[in-house]
Amino acid sequence: MKLNINNETSRLKAVVLGTAKSIGPQPSLDEAYDPKSAEHIRMGSYPKEEDMVREMEAVAKILEKYEVKVYRPRLIEDYNQIFTRDIAFVIEDKFIKSNILPDREKEIEAIRHVMDEIEPSKILTLPEDAHVEGGDVMPLGEYLLVGTYRGADYKDFITGRTNVQAVDALKGLFPHKKVVSFNLRKSNTEPRDNALHLDCCFQPVGKGKAIIHRNGFLEEEEYNWLVNLFGKKNVFEISREEMYYMNSNIFSISEDVVISEKNFTRLNEWLRTQGITVEEVPYAEISKQEGLLRCSTLPLIRE
Template sequence: MTKMQEEKKPQTKCQSEFGQLTHVVVCPPAYMEIRKVINETQKHYLNHNIDQHAAMEQHTDFVKVLRDNGVDVMSVPAKEPFNEQVYTRDIGFCIGDTLFVSNMEDDIRKGETKILREWLKEQGLTYKDVTEGTIEGGDVVVDGQRVWIGLSKRTDEKAVQQIQQQLPDYEVIAVKIREDILHLDCVFNLVRDDLAILYPDAFNEEDLERFRKLYKTIEISEEEQFYMGTNILSIAPDKLLSLPSNKRVNEALRKEGVTVIEVNFSEIIKSGGSFRCCSLPLQRQ
């Protein structure tokens, strides 16, 4: 590691989903394709598979927008066996100053965490492994001392309990999501401490009312959920990335005083994730 790299090495710290993003980990979609259907979105696009060249161009544009907005973008190496590797959010997550490496549910993705661990060691960054149950970072949404964790096909109660044990100063809240939903961030995301985007049909009535009491909500339709209406990425307070196709959601955000940067990600979303899924924040101010 060079002297400059040492000086720039981030200290992991993420207390929210919307603070100024300073350091983030991505992975280029060099080998991205739908090989084995593991979610409903992939099933839809199976006969119109991912154009890898277009996906790489879109990801390059995504990284440029981040860098143009002052974000230090770091990349883990893409490896041919791992066609889902672009979704770095799933393989790890940061809560406060603790970086966790996920325990993946699907065998097709378990090798990605090994690559992440090797990369973190090269960067001199410490982390904790989740060893109980299974959990993926797409199911983890941080709001200060409150952490929402979605119970999905990928994340279970055992993992939630381990997170709570390791972070006793946090309130870790498990939220059951509809069985066909991939991750919590596909149906719920925070824009700021008083504003959330959510897909109401993904939750039971009790959890839905809990969200509505805590946040003003921009509620999206089934079609908007399919096209990743909640899967925005905040890069600063009241500034975020969103898909240009989600016109109604973007307009609702702008009415709330949010700067919306529209980036085409049409190839990336074919595998079931968008901007939040493609980013592993290490540090937010």
């Protein structure tokens, strides 16, 4: 397999889509990795496996409709394997394994059959102290955009997933790219004020357009840099509540086609005004775990 990922929107040819099958029992509050999951555990509204399986299969059907090669993880009994974006990411022709929460290390082994199709020299592992998840990493042509948290209290945040050491490591691996990092707002307790990853508050879409949530960024100048990069008229601003429901976490099949959650009424209408076909799916149950469509897909090849 010849990997090729240079942006978020070129025509998708191959992807790993996670699975919600055999997800295991509902986690306890102590086991929750993010404040949104914890909120639904407390409220008694944590998503059921059968609902999440149905949502993911709807996405699989859309991908197959557009003749995308879809890989799925090998099933691990009683284990959450929905969010494949967390465990690895592709930049150009390199497959980079994430240094992820220790409890989730089995997930990368579940896509070993995919990695076996990749030339071994193209599979990279970052230094042990470089923590990163794929939701924080966005190739954008000459740029490589990376979400991080620069606070001295990084270790206190279970929601801090990508550190400055990872940003430096990516700069070393891709010296020809302009690596730009963004200091994201983190909260262990309030999901409406927590940008778990960069794609929870920002994503390029279509031809030179972007979705963004201002309050996801701790540094005003970094938010402004992104708005200026795309141009204000090309940016769709989402509200605090829309960020909570993961409106920026849709997924592009091409510049002209996206998969989006069916309840994102305002966003989906805007996308259509931009000439983009919106393939709507139900994904509200999966979003209760603070992840959506981009989080559950790992693109391998775009044209």
